[in-house]
Amino acid sequence: MADEWQDPYDFAVEVAKIAGKIIRRAAEEEIKVNTKSCTVDLVTATDVRVEKIIIGAIKEKFGEDTHCFIGEESAAAKGPSVLTDKPTWIIDPVDGTTNFVHGFPFVAVSIAFAVNKELEFGVVYSCFEDKLYKARKGKGAYCDDEKIEVSDIKDIHKSVVISEFGTNRNVDVVTEICATMKRILLIPVHGIRGTGTAATNMCMVACGAVEAFFEIGIHCWDVAAGAVIVQEAGGVLLDVDGGPFDLMSRRMMSANNRTIADRVIKEIKIFPAERDDGK
């Protein structure tokens, strides 16, 4: 039976590569930086331009009003992001804007597609590494067309965990994040790492370079594509309280298996973050 979402999937791959090329070129020029919610929540003209290009290309291919869009830069203007049953593209044009501004090597284009609120596929293009991760629901996960899978480590003491500070500089929040990191290090684990890009971090779980990545404060567009890739690579996706993953909750735990996820979850102290859908 033909896959009705194969065309959008193939198109997502092509448009992610084009977006990545634009980002690489923009990185060679001087980058003017603006801020959004606070002084370390950065945005550039490239973020805005790339999102317009992606959405424009999709609309041209599939029709002006056929699909819906949740994009980071459009959301900034519009308010809460509501996911309906309609086919919806969930886009982060430049995941890792801080890295982009600094030339730190992890910057990704993240494109996911949901129908009836179920994620159907995800594409993450890590454009400075030139690695394209993709996954179609039920068909496995790939990096540059080679199948990838999560690591088989079940012993938390042999694991590497990614944990990020995010952009919240409120002292109480930073204190909680540091305290959680310290508890994880005390388990002990092999180490804590951070690339600064949620989408890339999820791909690190998916290809087995780390065992877990969690964060409170990310947005749906940061994790939607990675969610498909991790699960199709054999990993698990949960809420940080151990419940089912909620795309709009601003929190996410991804891991190679439930054993590792549950052990890390034990150490996480949850702090509030306003939902993406405003509920």
Add this chain to the structure above:
Amino acid sequence: MSAGLNATCRIRVSTNSGPHLLPANNFSRQPVSDINQCKMSDPWQECMDHCVQVTKQAGKMIHEALQKDIAIMQKSSPVDLVTETDQKVEQLIISSIKEKYPTHSFIGEESVAAGAPSVLTDNPTWIIDPIDGTTNFVHRFPFVSVSIGFTVNKEIEFGIVYSCIEDKLYTARKGKGAFCNGLPIKVSGQDDISKSLVLTEMGFKKNPEVFKTMMDNMKKILTIPVHGIRSPGSAAVNMCLVACGSADAYYHMGIHCWDMAGGAAVVTEAGGVIMDISGGPFDLMSRRLIVASSRAIAERIVKEITPFPVGRDDTAA
């Protein structure tokens, strides 16, 4: 072992040795006396050339090891890892250098672990970390490097850092600039701490006070605020990320001279600053450092962080 990172490990050992090497035909057309003059004018260039070659061989050995299963051993604690590859790479490097330079001294991470002394003398000395980022190596997290620094009279003359998975060869000869894969690199020049990206690493500490201080330091830096903190997991790579402008500072307490020697040359030749955590001059055996794109950034970090004791590489534990 997952196929993904294997698939993207593009193993391209560069044939371009970079502008710091003289092309062979420069020597062949010159009279012998002029050749001797060339060698005298930079007595350590030949050592550096040899260092580049042996680093590439070491990188090849690491790439081959990444294709197979890796058995892990522990050193001082369950999070202080070592593998057979660390040991084999160090043996390869030392034996290659000893054959050409039998009078030189060595400080290598795995030799020291096996009981060799790590006292820096005036003698020409090779300071070697065969795999910086062993944890990353074991997990295939993308930052794994070979790091070699060369000192004479306790001064660093050149440094080489090869970031194997990225296939980036950083080289720096004192007074002659820093390069990545043959192209010149320089620090970002950022002098505003509130616009900086800072690298540091966090690891398990047995002493609860030390552990608390380490985490408090990160909190203080983050809430200045800075743009972000990143933890790539290899000290030598971290120094090179500052050197090429991808980050603006890196500070660390608890590393070793073999982690720092190669990168120290690269950062300073890229126009960066290197100093002790206290703000005083950098001390290669002190087990601590700050490198930064500017003095202003370095000094601000000095202001914020509280040192904790880490011992020295040149005294008994």
